[in-house]
Structure formats: structure tokens, C-alpha cells
Amino acid sequence: MAAERLRAKFLADTALYDPKHLGQDARFGPVERIPVLTTFTDRKECAQRGVHRATVAGISGSSKDGAYSICVSGGYEDDEDNGDKIIYTGTGGQPDPFSFSGSQTGDQSFNHKDNAALKISADTKKPVRVVRGPNKNSPWAPDKGYRYDGLYIVKEAYLAKGQSGYVICRYELERVPGQPRIPRKW
């Protein structure tokens, strides 16, 4: 099948990413040979290609230099996905990452290293790669797999009160203009 051959070629052409060979700066921005709207079968592949290097966590980055990438999968009830604008929720305040209820059960804070990283991105205005996972609540999410949707700028980062009444870290992201349009489901 042609699609499978194309996929095999893609996997061969995109060298497996070894972060140890890269400087900190190389972790920001676009990834070589991975165009916007490239879709990965799962989080592991997405991590191996260097797009979002965490296999589980939603935020990948350094608490000193800022975030490299985030994954929007709809795991947090206070998220809002409007395509070019995203309201994203920080990490923490949930019982554990594998039994997400969607509801917060505790407070978040910028003391958490991942939340701190994304807050720094709001100051530096360095672009952050955004990956969308399958999310039935968003018309902009892929049906399956994880799609690299290009670069966004973190406009604001602040503490807020979430739906469940707990403190959350809230981030307002805006897509960098001039990138391929994101397909809409409905």
C-alpha cells in the first residue's frame, strides 16, 4: 500500500532524535524535516522525532530557559481549544497522570518545574511547538494520533480559579501566523 511505503520513507528520513547531540537552543522552534501538520501514531513516536520529547507529560521544557513544546489532549477540564488560540492548563492537581478524571482535585502552582517553564515562555515570547492529541471536545483535534500543529506564542500566564474551584496555572497561546491551516473536524 502506498500510504505504508510513504510512512516507512518518512520514518527512515527523519533521523531518530538524540537530544544529547543538540545544544539547548536547538530544542526550541521547528524540528528539521518535520513539517507542520505531521501526524504521529502515538506519544512515543512523537517524542522520538523530537517534536514533543515527553512520553506522558503535557509540557516539555527547561525550568530555566522555557518550554519547548506542549501537548493538548483534553486531559484538563479548564482547557479551551479555539484553533489559533488555546487556553491551556498547567500540570498537577490531579490524582495521577494515568487515571485522569478531568476534574481537578488540588491546586497547581508555578513552583512546579513544567508550569514554571511555560511561564518563562510567556516572558521570552519564544515560540512553543504545539501537538494536538485525539480530543472529542475540540473540533481542531485529530481523530487519532498526535499532530504537530506548528508554533504558538504564550501571550499570558497567570493563576486562576478552575471549574472545580482549585487554583490552576492558565496559559493563553496564540498561533504564529503564516503556517499551514489546521484542519477542522466539525
Add this chain to the structure above:
DNA sequence: GGGCCCGCAGGG
């Protein structure tokens, strides 16, 4: 389809 549980790659 839901519940359960195992796991890996980062970053500090």
C-alpha cells in the same frame, strides 16, 4: 468500552 496496571524518557 471501561478498568487496571505497567513503563519510559526528561530534567533536576
Add this chain to the structure above:
DNA sequence: CCCTGCGGGCCC
């Protein structure tokens, strides 16, 4: 090293 985190597979 150690711990954590918006998966995923397997069983039923």
C-alpha cells in the same frame, strides 16, 4: 540516580 507525568495495551 530518582521521580514524575494530558499513554497505551491487555484483559474482561
